[in-house]
Amino acid sequence: MKRFSLFLFALFALLMGVSPQAAFAAAGDVVTDLSNLSNSKVYNIKSARGYLLYSANYTGKLAGSAGSGVKDAGTASATTAAQQFAIYTVGSKHYLYSVGAKKFVSSNGNYESTPNTELSIAATGNANYPWSFKLGSNTINMQASGGDASGCLVNGWATADEGNRLTIVEATLDEATDIESPMQTTEMLQIKYAYCVEQLKNANGIKFFYHDVSSTINGLPTTAPTTKEELETAIANLQTTIDGLNSAEGVLGTDLSGKTLFIGNLLHSKMYMSAQVWEGYDALGSDESGWQLNHAWVFEKADKDNTYYIKNAESGMYIGAIPGENNKCVPLVADKASAQVYTVAYAGKNGYCNIYVEGGEANRNALHMVNWNGVVRWETAAEASKFRLEDATDVLAAYNKYYTVKVASGAYLNAEDNNVVLKGSSVAGLNYCWHVVKMADGTYRFINAKNTGKVLASAGSEGDARATLQSPALASNDATYATYFDGSIKLDGSSASQVKLAGSANNYWNKRGDNLGLWNNTAAGSGNDAGSNFTFVEVQPSDDILYAEYNTVQPGTRSTDISKYALWYNVPVAKTGVSDTWMEYALPLGNGQLGATIRGGIFKDELQFNEKTLWQGGTGNGGSEENSRGWYQNFGSVMVTDMSKAFSLADDTKPVKDYVRYLDIVNGVGGVNYKSSDDATTYSRRYFTSATDKVLVAHYEAKGTDKLNLKVTFMPDNQIGAGNVTYADGGATFSGKMTLVSYNAAYKVLASDGANITTDNEGIHVSGAEWVNVFLAAATDFDATKAGCKSGATADDIAATVQGRLTAAAAKDYTTLLNDHVAKFSGYMNRADLNIAEACTNKTTEELLTYYNAAAANKSTADAYYLESLYFQYGRYMTVAANLDGSIHAPSNLQGIWNDRSNTDFWHCDIHADINVQMNYWPADPTNLSEMHLPFLYNIIDLASAPNSPWVALAQKVKSGAKGWTIAVENNIFGGTSTWENSNMKALGAWYCDHLWRYYKYTLDRDFLKKALPVMYQNALFTKSIATKNTDGQYVITGEWSPEHGEWNQITAFAQQTAYQGLKDLFEGYAELGSESPVTAAEMAELEDLYNNFDKGVWVENYNPGGVNWSEAKPCISEWKNLPLSDPDHRHLSHLMCLYPFNQVSAFATDADSVKQFQAAYNGMIARKGDVTGWSMGWQTNTYARCLDGDKAHYNLQRALRHSTSYTIAMGGQGGCYYNLFDAHSPFQIDGNYGCTSGVAEMLLQSYDDVITILPALPSSWKNGSVKGLKAQGNYTVDEEWSEGKATAVRITNNQDVDRQVSVRYDNKVATYDISANATLDIDLSAGLPTGVNKVVNVPVSTIKTIYDLSGRRVNKAEKGVYIINGQKVVF
Secondary structure, eight states, X not given: OOOOOHHHHHHHHHHHTOOGGGGGOOXXXXXXXXXXXXXXXXXXXXXXXXXXXXXXXXXXXXXXXXXXXXXXXXXXXSSOGGGOEEXXXXXXXXXXXXXXXXXXXXXXXXXXXXXXXXXXXXXXXXXXXXXXXEETTEEEEEOOTTSOTTSEEEESOOSOOTTTOBEEEEOOOOXXXXXXXXXXXXXXXXXXXHHHHHHHHHHHTOOSSBOOOHHHHHTSOSSOOOSHHHHHHHHHHHHHXXXXXXXXXXXXXXXXXXXXXXXXXXXXXXXXXXXXXXXXXXXXXXXSOXXXXXXXXXXXXXXXXTEEEEEETTTOOEEOOOOSSTTOOOBEESSGGGOOOXXXXXXXXXXXXXXXXXXXXXXXXXXXXXXXXXXXXXXXXXXXXXXXXXXXXXXXXXXXXXXXXXXXXXXXXXXXXXXXXXXXXXXXXXXXXXXXEEOTTSOEEEEESSSTBOEEEEESOGGGOEEEEXXXXXXXXXXXXXXXXXXXXXXXXSSOBEEEETTXXXXXXXXXXXXXXXXESGGGGSSOOGGGOEEEEEEOOOHHHXXXXXXXXXXXXXXXXXXXXXXXXXXXXXXXXXXXXXXHHOEEEEXXXXXXXEOOOSSEEEEEEEETTOEEOOXXXXXXXXXXXXXXXXXXXXXXXXXXXXXXXXXXXXXXXXXXXXXXXXXXXXXXEEEOTTSOEEEEEEEEEOTTTXXXXXXXXXXXXXXXXXXXXXXXXXXXXXXXXXXXXXXXXXXXXXXXXXXXXXXXXXXOTTOEEEEETTEEEEEEESEEEEEEEEEEOBOTTSGGGBOOOOHHHHHHHHHHXXXXXXXXXXXXXXXXXXXXXXXXXXXXXXXXXXOOOSSOHXXXXXXXXXXXXXXXXXXXXXXXXXXXXXXXXXXXXXXXXXXXXXXXXXXXXXXXXXXXXXXXXXXXXXXXXHHHTTTTTTTTOGGGGHHHHHHHHHHHHSTTOXXXXXXXXXXXXXXXXXXXXXEOTTSOXXXXXXXXXXXXXXXXXXXXXXXXXXXXXXXXXXXXXXXXXXXXXHHHHHEEEOTTSOEEEOSEEETTTEEEEEOXXXXXXXXXXXXXXXXXXXXXXXXXXSSOHHHHHTTHHHHHTBOOOOOEEXXXXXXXXXXXXXXXXXXXXXXXXXXTTOSOOGGXXXXXXXXXXXXXXXXXXXXXXXXXXXXXXXXXXXXXXXXXXXXXXXXXXXXXXXXXXXXXXXXXXXXXXOOSOOSSSOOEEOTTOXXXXXXXXXXXXXXXXXXXXXXXXXXXXXXXXXXTTOOTTOOSEEEEEEEETTTEEEEEEEXXXXXXXXXXXXXXXXXXXXXXXXXXXXXXXXXXXXXXXXXXXXXXXXXXXXXXXXXXXXXXXXXXXXXXOEESSOOSSEEEETTEEEEO
8 A cells, every 4th residue: 555645644643642753763763762653664673582573383473583483583674574563652552563464462462453452661771672562461572592482472471581671673664565554444443532532531621721622522422433434533523622722712720829739741741840959959849749748839929910929838938030050940939029920821732831930031931840850941832841730729638637448358558669569467657548539520549648749550450450659640541550540439437448440340459469459340349359348447647657767866886896797777777768678778687497687766666577487388389379389478577666755756856866776697686776865865775586595585775864665566467367466464476377387476575673564455565664575486387307397286286385485585584595695696607707807897888888889999998898708797697597496497598588578479489499599508518507508408308208298299290200309490398389490490309419418528427418318319210210311322301491591492501410410429428328328239220320321411612602802712611412502691500500519620620621621611601791680690709719710709799799779570780789788689589698608618718629729719809818617528627817819827627536638729739638536737828838748637735735846845835837746746
């Protein structure tokens, strides 16, 4: 069909809401602004993985060029019709049309003849691929070459990645290509007609500077036209009315005198004029939180018509004179005498006015809104100089009333920053309260009482719908957000309300997990569905609801009584302004059973807690989450509220002084210190999860004239099905049951003599106390050693256990509890110490992290080195805190044992077995915490060998008839799993087995190995079941997928290296036990052929990733046996398992093949160069250390200390940490903390080849320092010292009861020494590794009687050198 003339096309564009200039963009242009989309253009849609297309191989659905089943993809082309798409725009709605298919694209990616599915285009923030596409509620996800064969999936995966970050590039439209006809179909004309009606209805709601369209609205037919001819006529008539709306004639609503108005904007359509402080003075601002008092303006009539003084309704300040320069915010002045008189006149667009100074500087006399929070000067013709006025009267009146909204199925409607959720069993803050505005048309809008100015908005559909807070400027017909609601809404609380999207028939609010979803069903409005019944109750908020913290808190300095290694802060979290204070600032406490976090609030002190075994889920392999993998749960919180009125909430008359909060990671104690306004009282709070008494202890103390007055309440998490809280006798308790485990939690409150403790249904109240102790205990009936992981305890038994712990703790005084805990906890922490700088004393942890990242030079300072050593110890701290209670045979999860949100979308806070849970335990052995490895290891032994083992069942599910056991990628502590990629990553159990062997290598615990070896053997049988012999006579595992890089149905380096390591560990363990082995020689013989002929997966190929300083391809370890390397920016290092955590290639190798393999591994590390996740940085710290490249290892440690600004899932670009040093994937994911700690240990000491290597990868910037207490394989403890980058001394302690020989490597030299049982060997390395004395024995200090130097003189103390002690030569 012949294309439209340019004139007609521009006219058509106007009708469709598309700017005419968009029709004239050039082919090849990248669309960076959606307003430039044109209905007369076609586009190529691309991602980093290829491009979308119509394929003859998939004629019914959208395809992607990388799909293995797409045989006609060809190469990217701007002229090929199959690769072209039209993006039709009608108003704010878009529709995706395939030129090749000649059809529209539906919500599941299938083609459809009519435009039934809206296309939502959202910005990604990525410069190269700036857009994401949603069809309905599903996202377009282009596949990598190993993904879905069609190359494209349209599904619920919405986390930004390389497949759904897209670019839109204008293509070349052929004259013969018809893209006009789809716009002229009856269905598209119906959409156009509806858009015209919407425009008129929106115009009908305008009250200022408007034209009356009521007659046109009243004349609309009750049913829309149906035939093409009727639609074309109706559209033309309506468009005539719409065009007339911008006439200067007949403008109504021009008298503003005495009115209080909100001021919106044409260009910045979601923003409102506000009052702010800008560069030190009061000025006009702009933001989206428009419906609040400081965004309201009173128009006071001046002398002439249409002229006004404009006053801020909150401050009473007036808008001042227009500045004399551009980009300077218009000031606010204190009184009318200093104010500017402004003319307010129609701006040439319906509903909009200019606000300007009559006779001012030409083209610079008008108020003009900018998008950087300001209002400046400019010309009246600019769209940003045209303002929309809204009556503020009803909105401001709504602020006088507060409502809570509770769903009948449990939980309150509240706002977490801009996200609206259904959480909490009680009203915990002002964010749980709402202001309700009833609009003139009878609809309702809801403003959160804490996050004021924005309205509740619903986007999406059904269970995928999400509620957020959005600008109130959004129209009732907005394509994305619904902000107007109706239904059966009863604000008097007389009965339940059913709230639906305004104008919809049955699209009601509905509780979906923690989210406010939708249910488009008549049953939702029936009043019989608990998830759709919401009760509005008017409340008058008390102080503890109205305020999160005291008004003024003055900062203190670092406490002098805490350890060198401590995190500390001097601003309460409620004053930081961050949206996720838990992820950014929560400080973790743990004893391996209880996990708790503190945020150090003074007015409201929330003690959030977890219990390691509180999981929703079961033992199933797939199926519903409740019966399979499930989620790690948040138990709830204890809220301690200060009722003393010692400090002011509403003003600064009684400030808090000298505020500090901290976490002492050596002693495992958190604290808060502050003083009264008159300095007469010093307050202290101490928190710890007792390492000895299995309770959380919170100690509150006031020394001085004031006393403590506290209210203590329980807040169970609303997702765990908890029963009612029972308050009695100064304590509280609640209980419940998940799918598998039952649970109980309780606390007890004690106070000093003379204090008054009362109990009522609202909590425990303490007054007149010098000190208050709160003890918390919690437990479940989990026991991995029993069938089904249940102990058999009844609910009463669990409650008795909890009460027994509280009673025992309450019988001890606080000092005893503290000292007992500190002695045990610090005993583990003090085993190892890294000294590369003195403690930083003048910077808070937040300031320290900010300073560290502010400039490259800052990373070479003492403060930087202290931060790095603190981060090392922090990983050790969390290893102890998550695993100290060895009686609980359960590994720590993606967040350790700390999680404040049940049923989280963050991978369910599960046991992820394709790197994450393993990384959690990397630091345990090398940093001298082997006991902390045991909860994970015994979970492996228990579940693999249990009757009716779910892991054995999974092995059968993966391959029918398989022997042995395996694990899934996504697991819980019971053995339950999801189904994700279980058949494509089959060697993960072998990785678990390597941890069993790794523990033995460090401890030489033969009794443990006897328990572990049968488990290792059974997994090897599974490997035998899934391996097949190739034509080259080697065993391989087919049908694999490289975690999580892709390429389905391959032979992967990951599977080969991992399975081989499992076999290697088994045979070495069998040899180690010899005749004591519980696995017989006959059993081992079944595996000999498999072991001897197994393809180890260490293949080498030439590869150049680009972006590195290589002029040509270099040898690199391959990721797939039959495919080339790709995607150098990926976060996983799955093909380099051979380097770390395994030892299949070594920097110390000497034979030619092994040297080549190591160099290929090192090259492979350099080739993997992306801006990755936090845990990937941790992994690379270890792998570079194994490459003996200390500077690159250190660089990754530095990257891990980059501050992340994301609290949601990001697959790259947001790796780093938060201000509490939690690792950021993002979001928080603890494995990166552990990985970096392990990596530091690998930089300083390696022993994987049974030689203790001193300072193998010391960073060049760590010139001087020492480390004590690292562990080497063989059960040795090692201390090291260095100066100017060279080792000066090493001490090696033999922790075995037998004399042995130890080999030591330094500076590429190896020497072997004799060492006595339980003795220490001191070696002076100042002149290099001594080799002249090969037979030296260091005897225990307790047996030393006399010391002689080599001349025979008796000395009192042995310095560095060789001495005669008890008749033997000894090296110091």
